[in-house]
Amino acid sequence: MAELLLELFSEEIPARMQSKACDDLKRLTQKALKDAQLGFETMEAYATPRRLALHIIGLPTAQADVREERRGPKADAPEKAIAGFLGSVGLTRDQVEEREDKKGTFLYAVIEKKGAPTADVLSAIFPDIIRSFPWPKSMRWGPASQSTESLRWVRPLQSILCLFDGNVVPFEVNSLASSDETRGHRFHAPEAIKVNGFGDYLKKLSEAYVILDPLKRMEQIVKEANAQTMIGKVIIVRDDALVAENAGLTEWPTVLMGRFDEAFLDVPDEVLTATMRTNQKYFSLRDPNTGNLTNKFLCVANLQASDGGKAILAGNEKVLSARLSDAKFFWEQDLKTPLEEMAAKLKDVTFHEKLGTVAEKVDRVAKLAKWLGAEYGIGEPGLNYQAAKLAKADLVSAMVTEFPSVQGVMGSYYAEKQGLDVAVVNAIKEHYAPQGPNDDCPTNGVSVAVALADKIDTLVGFFAIDEKPTGSKDPYALRRAGLGIIRLILENGLRFKLGELLSFVRVEVFETLSEQVSRAAESSVEQLRPQDSDKAVRFEVTTIKGNRPSLTTGNPALQYSDDIKGLIDFIADRLKVQQREQGVPHDLIDAVFALGSEDDLVRLIARVSALQSFLKTDHGANLLAGYKRAANILRIEEKKDGKAFDGAVDEALLGDTQEHALFVALVSSNELLAKALEMEDFEAAMRALAQLRGPVDAFFDYVTVNAEDAAIRENRLTLLNQIRAAVHKVADFSKIEG
């Protein structure tokens, strides 16, 4: 057993690519070793800005020998057959054995293949792995780049170190030959270093100011950062991604604490933090008592400077000061422009080529938000409208142009300075939320209305132009919008029929679409492609006018058009994903959606949760079994007779005791069920269904459904049909698995 060390030494690898490169190097090597039938004990990969290293322990020094036996023709077979066999195994007549068995004497070839030395195998596999390495972006370089076929790497690859069992594994990749040499830190130890194994490599690297393991560099950063914050009496806001990024930018991280002019603290925290983090990769620091941002920051250098870091700090402070001056300038400039004025400029910002400008989106969202207030009492119509109208205004502010991550936040600061209603201020800030499964979900009415309206508009819009997510592609983050809608509804207990809401906004979207189409027809510069405009026009003609749904409909069955159903299905899928994470099986959600009458998500989840508890009880499990039996019989008999048994039960024909008992139970259960459903008391609904369990079981034990007498048979089938119908008032049990 021996050890392998591979190091691919290059110019600076982007920090964000290092971790995946380690995984890829391991994965590709594992596969190649498996194909070569070489096992190993452990494999680990490491990355620094300038190197990608692989360490394998417990590789055999050679492949196992392979012994293969092949039976040939009989020893006395015609010469031609024997010659053919010898040719196929590459042996001569005296190299093959004769063996006797019951059927006669046969020729046997024993082929022994010596396993190749592992070093030879490695020499063959690494060049392939290097040539086909899956960097997200790669490049050609140097004189070899005369050909577009030359080696590609993330940045120029400078040297390859490859040792197995203490010896160089010799190979060449596009004239770069492997060796036992590497280099240390770019400035502290630029000379070549010879190594003889992984232990030696680690030791010499650390003497050469390189910490190979990214986790160790992260630890080092955290340790030094904590020491600095102790001295500075400040606290650091935990930011693992920033620690990792800095570890990916340094081979020898050193943490330094700098300061900036306190005057910059007038600028909002989010801007200061974004400036420090995004542009400079600095950590911002807070006062442990007040929680406020302080005028101190931490930066991570890649040097053990001979002056203790004085010059580095001075430089970083100067850069930050220039950056913050810019930010302050933007902040002060933006404050001179009222949000309304900024909002007016959104007519020049394209939201999507086919969905019009951001101003048009804002108008739709404002209408919808107002309607949500008026129709369902979410927020307050006037404030919803105002907040929605201003929510995206900051997109044209100087600050958001510079730091897109502070969108919404800046708008809320500007709104606050303008003295707008606090509900409007909050809604501007919160309307992008929630952005995932774990962040905070707005709870203030106005925020909820605008956040919901914005997401629904996005979803309906992109569905209308057929830009639905497919597989792993979701360029407009529609799945996230879907999840946001679900969280806003469920976490705020919002009660409405989703389809109605979607229908309302769809009408608005189609107005934009048709305007967009007519505008494109007039404009000579950028035409929509003809097929797109055809489609939009068709939408306008057939769907908008023809299908505006009645918003006060009380019908149990939903009368939505296909595209609304498509949207509801999409949200149902998102709901299943979201609920699965909370332990709710997807089939229960299907069972409730399958009723075709439930698109009030709050009620739907209440039903599902009552159903889930019910199915865990003995009654529930048995009723499910009884239901399935009834449904099976019905399916077969309905097919046989070519009709449904949906008439009324004839009490006079109920003969057996068990049959009659079931009918009585059904009538009483139906009454309870109706009351429970009206009260939306789904536990009570389940209890009502539970009453059926005993009579159903007894019915199947004692009663023959397919009686000789046709009328009695039909009456019993009708009874079963009513059982099924009763169950379906709660959920379509046929969708439930198991």
Added chain:
Amino acid sequence: MADSLSFQDLILTLQRYWADRGCVILQPYDMEMGAGTFHAATTLRALGPERWNAAYVQPSRRPTDGRYGENPNRLQHYYQFQTILKPAPVDIQDQYLGSLKAIGIDFETHDIRFVEDDWESPTLGAWGLGWEVWCDGMEVSQFTYFQQVGGYDCKPVAGELTYGLERLAMYIQGVDNVYDLDFNGRGVTYGDVFLKNEQQQSAYNFEHANTGRLLQHFKDAEAECQMLLELDKPLPLPAYEQCISASHIFNMLDARGVISVTERASYIGRVRALAKGCCDAWMSTNGWAA
């Protein structure tokens, strides 16, 4: 830093350094352009198989960055020092670091970092991979390995180094305001040379440039470029100058705020078409087109 280089000595030092490494030292292109990359010595010369090593200063004009001389860091006219090495030598990073050392940056006390920054110019149909080079957190250069220009693969790949001279000088001299830079080491400051220019040019760019005439100039440059490209024997070099003009006029119109977001894309598309046409003609008149 004590005894630091004056602004002009910084330029002279970089020129000497790259001249010693075999570069042709060119003088600035005599046209307004947004960056040193636009210079034909980079854009067109990056194409084709010939060796090409050049260095030059290029005044760069960014009309929207004008601040009437009131911002200590932003200028509508500033200098870039540009080095183009084709093929990019294997030790180009070391050569680059040598140039920083030559202008007085000490690697024992300063933190130099190569931070991912890929370059893409839709206008030129060009892209490359590289870094922004940080010195103590400040971006002092752009370092790019050109992969494609005008939609053509670079064969071989050229290395492009762009130094932001004012920033670098401010850093070396320890000055907080660009106008305080020591220009010649004998009492003339950057402000003495350029402050009035920034004030007047900002006013021109933002307030007075006649947009009607600019729009006409744009069309004229576009038409002239197309005419030169459509000749039986196309003339890519003069055509490319018209493309540079069109690009600058577009930047002026942008600064005047008369280009809407939608129109923007269309204008950029028009300049890109010109640039692409020039690269096509350059490749074919040199006999390199596939």
